[in-house]
Every structure is written in C-alpha cells, then in structure tokens.
Amino acid sequence: MAVFDQQYSRRRFLQISAAVGAVVSLGGVTAACNVTGGQGGTFNWMTWGDHYIDEQLKAIEASDKIIANISELAGNAEGFAKLKEVKGQLDMISGDALWVPDAYYKDGLIEPFDINDLKVASQLYPFAREFPIWTKPEGYLGYPFGWSPISIYYNPKFVDPAPDSWEVLFDPKYEKRIVVENQPEEIVAYMGKAAGFDDVYNMTDDQLATVKGYLERLKPNVLRFAQQATDSVNSMISEEAYLITGNLGNEDRVKDGGGPEIKGYIPKEGTVGWMDAEMVVKGGANTSLIFPYLEKAEVAENIAANFITHGRPLFNEAAYKVLVDQGEKDRADRYHYNESESILAATTLKGPGTSTEKSIQLFNDVFAA
Amino acid sequence: MSTEIVGGAAVAPPASPRSGRAARLRQLAPFLPAGFILIGLFFVPLALMFVFSFWSTDVNLDVLPVWTLENYVNFFENPGYVRTLLKTMLMGAGVTLACLVGAFAVAYFLARYVSRRWARFALLLIIVPFWTSYLLRVYSWQAILGEHGALNQVLMALGVISEPSFLFVYNDVGTFIVLVYVYVPFAALVLYSSLERFDFTQVTAAQDLGANSLRAFRHVLLPQIRPGIITACIFVFIPILGEFLTPSMVGGASGLLIANLVANFFKNALIPEGAAIGFMIAVIVLILLIAFRRYLRVEDVYARG
Numbered sequence: 001m002a003v004f005d006q007q008y009s010r011r012r013f014l015q016i017s018a019a020v021g022a023v024v025s026l027g028g029v030t031a032a033c034n035v036t037g038g039q040g041g042t043f044n045w046m047t048w049g050d051h052y053i054d055e056q057l058k059a060i061e062a063s064d065k066i067i068a069n070i071s072e073l074a075g076n077a078e079g080f081a082k083l084k085e086v087k088g089q090l091d092m093i094s095g096d097a098l099w100v101p102d103a104y105y106k107d108g109l110i111e112p113f114d115i116n117d118l119k120v121a122s123q124l125y126p127f128a129r130e131f132p133i134w135t136k137p138e139g140y141l142g143y144p145f146g147w148s149p150i151s152i153y154y155n156p157k158f159v160d161p162a163p164d165s166w167e168v169l170f171d172p173k174y175e176k177r178i179v180v181e182n183q184p185e186e187i188v189a190y191m192g193k194a195a196g197f198d199d200v201y202n203m204t205d206d207q208l209a210t211v212k213g214y215l216e217r218l219k220p221n222v223l224r225f226a227q228q229a230t231d232s233v234n235s236m237i238s239e240e241a242y243l244i245t246g247n248l249g250n251e252d253r254v255k256d257g258g259g260p261e262i263k264g265y266i267p268k269e270g271t272v273g274w275m276d277a278e279m280v281v282k283g284g285a286n287t288s289l290i291f292p293y294l295e296k297a298e299v300a301e302n303i304a305a306n307f308i309t310h311g312r313p314l315f316n317e318a319a320y321k322v323l324v325d326q327g328e329k330d331r332a333d334r335y336h337y338n339e340s341e342s343i344l345a346a347t348t349l350k351g352p353g354t355s356t357e358k359s360i361q362l363f364n365d366v367f368a369a
Numbered sequence: 370m371s372t373e374i375v376g377g378a379a380v381a382p383p384a385s386p387r388s389g390r391a392a393r394l395r396q397l398a399p400f401l402p403a404g405f406i407l408i409g410l411f412f413v414p415l416a417l418m419f420v421f422s423f424w425s426t427d428v429n430l431d432v433l434p435v436w437t438l439e440n441y442v443n444f445f446e447n448p449g450y451v452r453t454l455l456k457t458m459l460m461g462a463g464v465t466l467a468c469l470v471g472a473f474a475v476a477y478f479l480a481r482y483v484s485r486r487w488a489r490f491a492l493l494l495i496i497v498p499f500w501t502s503y504l505l506r507v508y509s510w511q512a513i514l515g516e517h518g519a520l521n522q523v524l525m526a527l528g529v530i531s532e533p534s535f536l537f538v539y540n541d542v543g544t545f546i547v548l549v550y551v552y553v554p555f556a557a558l559v560l561y562s563s564l565e566r567f568d569f570t571q572v573t574a575a576q577d578l579g580a581n582s583l584r585a586f587r588h589v590l591l592p593q594i595r596p597g598i599i600t601a602c603i604f605v606f607i608p609i610l611g612e613f614l615t616p617s618m619v620g621g622a623s624g625l626l627i628a629n630l631v632a633n634f635f636k637n638a639l640i641p642e643g644a645a646i647g648f649m650i651a652v653i654v655l656i657l658l659i660a661f662r663r664y665l666r667v668e669d670v671y672a673r674g
Contacts, residue, residue, distance in 0.1 A: 074636070077638040080638065103429065106429065219623075222622035223535070223621055223622065224620075224621040224622060225617065225622065238517055239517075240517070353428075356428070356430070356639070357637075357642065360634060360637050360642075361443065363633060364449065364634075365449045367622060368452060369449065369453040369456040369625070
C-alpha cells in the first residue's frame with residue numbers, strides 16, 4: 001500500500017500515532033459504555049469447577065453477551081481470605097453453608113438480595129428460598145445451588161458385612177485400604193461425628209482430645225489422601241481402596257469409570273455436609289450482570305444437565321422433573337435429589353468454627369512423622 | 370573527560386571522589402534489574418513471612434497483628450513437627466546422595482568416553498522429562514509403582530513376589546524413588562559441566578605414578594570437581610525441603626514431609642501458623658547456603674571451560 005511506502009517526518013508520525021490512539025481509545029470507551037449499559041459484559045466469578053458447564057457459558061455469551069470470567073475456588077477458607085483482599089474485583093463468589101453468614105456476611109463482603117426478584121428462583125424447592133441461616137433482614141445471602149452430605153463408599157467384594165457406621169474406618173482388616181480427601185478440617189469434623197459430637201466445627205479441647213484417639217485409629221488404615229474427588233474415585237476403580245469418603249454419587253462415577261459396583265451410605269452417627277450458594281460481592285463493578293446471568297444459567301434444563309455432568313444433587317426442583325422426563329429418575333433418586341430437606345436437616349453443615357486452628361494442629365500432629 | 374598526553378600515551382587525570390563514586394554506580398547499573406528482582410521477589414516476601422510468623426489468626430480467620438511467639442512454641446512443643454522436619458532433611462540427604470551417585474556415573478561416562486556431540490544428545494535425553502509437567506510425571510509414577518502398576522506386574526512375572534505389593538508406593542520409599550527421578554537430571558547436568566572441563570590425563574598420570582583407581586579418584590578427580598558436587602547437592606537438597614507434590618501423591622498417609630503440614634495451614638487461611646514453619650525452613654536453607662557459599666559457583670552449572 002502506498003500509504004506505508006510514504007516517508008513521514010517525526011512530527012507527522014507522532015500526529016498520526018496520536019490520532020490513531022485517540023480513535024482506538026474512543027472505540028474502547030464506547031464499547032465499554034455499551035457493555036455496562038445493559039447490553040451484556042463480563043463479570044468476575046470465583047467458583048468451583050462443577051458450578052458451570054462450558055457449553056452453557058458459551059450459550060449465554062452468544063445469546064446475552066454476558067461473559068463469566070471464572071477463577072477457580074479451592075476452598076471456603078481460601079475464597080474468603082482472597083475476597084477480603086480483592087473485594088470488589090470480584091462480582092460473584094460461591095461459598096458453603098455457614099461460611100455464607102458467619103464469614104462473608106459477617107465481614108460485610110456480600111450484598112444480600114431479595115431472592116424472589118429472580119424469576120428463576122421459583123424453580124427452587126420452596127425451603128431453599130427460606131434457609132434460616134441465609135435469611136437476614138437485608139435479604140437472602142445467596143442463590144442456592146448444590147448440596148451433599150459426606151458419605152462412606154465401600155466395595156462389597158472386600159468389605160463384609162455391609163457397614164452402616166464410621167466404625168468401619170477403624171477396622172484393622174482395612175489397613176491401608178482407605179482413601180480420604182485431603183481436607184484436614186473435614187476429616188477432623190467427621191471423626192468428631194464418629195465420636196458422637198454434634199457441633200464438630202466448634203469442638204472443645206476435651207472433645208478434640210477424644211477425636212485425636214479416633215484419628216490415630218484411622219491413620220494406619222489410610223492408604224493416601226486424595227487431592228481431589230476424582231483421585232478417590234480412581235482408587236476405587238483400580239480397587240486399591242476398599243473404602244472412600246466423599247460426596248453423593250460416587251457409585252455412578254466408579255461404574256462410569258469402568259470400576260466395580262460399590263455401595264454408599266450416610267453413617268448412622270450422622271455426618272457433615274455442604275450446601276453452597278452464589279453470593280453477590282458488595283462493591284463489585286459488574287454486579288448488574290449477576291441477575292441476568294442467573295436467570296439464564298439456573299434454569300431447570302441447565303441444572304439437569306449439570307446434575308448429569310457433575311453428579312451431585314441441586315436445589316432446583318423443576319430440574320428434578322426434567323430429569324424424570326429424561327428417564328433419569330433412578331439416578332436422581334439414588335443421589336437423594338428429592339430428599340434434600342430431610343437429609344440436610346440431619347447433617348452438620350460446613351462452616352468456619354472456633355476450633356479450626358486446633359483441628360489443623362491436631363490433624364498435623366497425628367499425621368506428622 | 371579531558372586527558373593529557375604523557376610520553377605519547379593518553380592518561381586520565383586522577384578521578385575525584387565524587388566521579389569515582391559515580392563510576393562505581395554506573396558499574397552497578399547493569400545489576401539493578403537483578404537487584405530489584407532479588408529484593409522484590411525474595412527479601413520482601415521473606416520479610417513479610419517473618420513478620421506474619423509472629424502474628425496470629427482469630428476465629429474469623431483474620432490475621433491479628435499482635436506479636437506472639439506462639440507459632441514457634443507450638444512447633445517446638447509438638448514433637449510431630451520436629452520429627453517431620455528432621456525426616457524431611459533426612460529424605461533430602463538420602464535423595465541427594467542417590468542423585469549424586471547415579472548422576473556421577475552417567476556424567477563420568479559421558480564426559481570421558483562419549484564424544485561431545487553425542488554427550489550433548491544424551492544430556493538432551495536426560496532433560497526430556499522436563500518437557501512435560503511435574504504433576505503428570507508424578508501421576509505416571511503413581512501408575513508405575515501402584516498396586517496394579519508396571520513394577521508389581523514385572524516383579525510378579527519374575528516370581529519375586531506372589532501378589533501385588535504396596536512396598537514401593539504410598540510410603541517413604543515411593544517418595545524417595547520419585548524424588549530421585551525428579552532431581553537426578555539437575556545433578557547430572559551440574560556434574561557433567563564439572564567433569565567436562567576436567568583433564569582426564571591427570572588421572573592417567575596419577576595411575577602411572579602408582580596410584581590405584583580409588584586413590585586417583587579421591588586425590589585427583591574429586592578435589593577438582595568438588596565445587597560441582599557441592600552445587601549439585603544444593604540444587605537437589607534445598608528444593609526437597611519444600612517438596613509438597615511428590616509426598617502428597619505417592620507418600621500416602623505416612624510419607625508426608627514438612628511442606629505438606631505447612632500447606633494444611635495455608636489451605637485453611639491460617640497464614641501466621643504456616644509462615645512460622647515456612648520461615649524456619651527458609652532459615653535452614655540460608656544457613657546451608659552460607660555454609661556452602663565458597664563452593665557455590667554458578668559457572669559450574671552454566672559456563673564452559
């Protein structure tokens with residue numbers, strides 16, 4: 001092109017560069033104005049990998065121009081600590097059960113809202129719109145998503161008779177045959193359940209001393225700590241492990257992976273569990289996109305697909321009906337999809353506790369050399 | 370700067386103290402980027418870790434800037450932490466020794482008996498594993514050493530064992546094997562660099578003068594490659610003090626090292642508690658580096674003689 005062959009003086013070159021820069025900047029500003037003017041845009045979301053499906057995100061981006069910029073959430077404590085640092089740089093964050101009121105809300109990091117302002121919320125089980133722990137005078141603290149109690153899974157080929165208690169984890173027959181997820185606070189909590197304690201995230205020193213005995217009995221049976229849920233599933237598929245602890249749905253994950261038939265149960269002493277929510281971050285620059293996003297993302301069809309993909313129950317009642325229509329009733333019922341209210345009522349929910357530091361010290365003490 | 374001609378040679382006038390300082394500062398200028406990186410990415414984080422280690426965490430997981438020695442007291446009052454730290458150092462020493470022995474044999478062979486061209490090709494093969502992620506390599510070892518892994522299959526086929534064994538995985542043995550695999554290339558590269566510059570005719574001369582092979586090795590070869598050996602030790606031993614991934618993947622419940630215990634604190638936002646142990650590891654590393662500073666020669670790793 002002739003324009004590129006032309007000789008320019010330094011002055012002329014700077015003038016042209018400035019003009020091009022101004023046009024580009026103006027275009028950017030105009031585009032940004034459009035983006036934040038109800039025409040879509042990008043919001044920042046810290047969440048777990050099973051809270052979305054890439055295809056669904058792409059569909060929402062295509063239809064509503066809303067882009068979810070996702071950063072991976074490793075755990076509640078880490079998410080809470082990060083949000084305290086970055087605050088409004090995030091727009092939405094996921095969190096579990098008592099972490100929502102006792103950490104995020106208490107520290108003024110989230111914006112309560114009227115859940116009934118969301119049309120899609122009518123698809124939730126009614127009780128999920130009224131959890132007392134998430135109800136505050138200013139509004140509801142989060143949009144309910146999924147839930148699960150921690151269960152025990154066993155391979156009946158090696159574990160006999162069929163267990164119904166935490167006690168099976170201490171049986172010397174299963175030395176180095178148990179895989180548990182690497183979540184020290186949760187392990188200490190369900191050992192507290194095994195010991196018969198209720199408030200296992202707020203244990204006293206005496207209770208922790210009792211739990212130490214249970215951890216010491218557990219230690220010789222633990223083959224390894226799974227870094228993520230799929231590690232536990234793989235250890236069952238390979239039959240390295242006879243018993244694992246984990247969320248609902250591991251029977252199907254093991255079977256889908258070509259492994260043996262395994263069985264699962266919620267221990268009779270009770271268990272710990274989680275239910276999570278999407279929270280709107282106070283001061284987030286793009287929170288106006290959250291409701292439009294949730295209206296699209298949380299519809300029954302998407303939640304049913306999420307259930308099939310990620311395999312744990314969710315709070316969308318209409319999605320249960322979709323699953324039934326799709327011939328997935330058996331799977332949904334095996335995952336107790338339709339029993340969330342009764343199961344969660346008997347579960348100690350995850351939350352920040354007064355014994356967190358001592359629980360970690362205790363875990364390190366037992367599993368140190 | 371003006372100069373005067375003395376006897377046909379240009380001589381600079383004596384520099385004033387100020388111009389001398391300016392010249393020295395100019396000489397230091399090229400090191401400023403490295404200096405900023407060292408300060409910004411090493412000393413500042415280390416100082417922050419030091420400060421945090423004397424603070425505490427409340428039940429809301431907020432860090433309280435209240436000075437306390439509690440985190441250090443907890444460490445020393447709990448024999449499990451001290452034992453795990455000592456075990457980590459012992460593991461580091463064992464792996465370092467194994468890496469040195471294995472790497473020396475390879476490096477010696479390449480430096481003495483293989484042409485430089487083929488030696489470089491062999492070194493390339495040694496570092497090929499670095500082209501894949503550390504995580505994948507450790508996962509592979511999980512499959513190799515596992516109950517139904519390749520090693521058990523081979524041993525059963527050979528009749529060495531009658532049923533699959535966990536002898537090689539989910540314990541300290543598994544951690545040791547994988548750490549040796551991970552770090553032996555570092556040792557091999559450093560030792561090859563030292564041996565490549567060594568004049569092997571000196572060994573022949575020593576033997577001609579009556580020294581046996583061992584004596585020639587000890588008194589001729591070893592002293593001359595000692596800086597390389599020390600550098601290899603540092604390159605292997607120090608990273609092992611902070612090893613988290615390998616013990617968590619193949620160490621099982623009994624093979625955890627000190628970094629795994631530190632990680633448990635950080636995962637639960639107990640930053641001061643983790644910082645205290647982390648700082649103690651950093652102090653051990655600094656002491657080792659100071660002790661070996663006279664042998665730490667970067668040119669042994671990168672430069673060619």
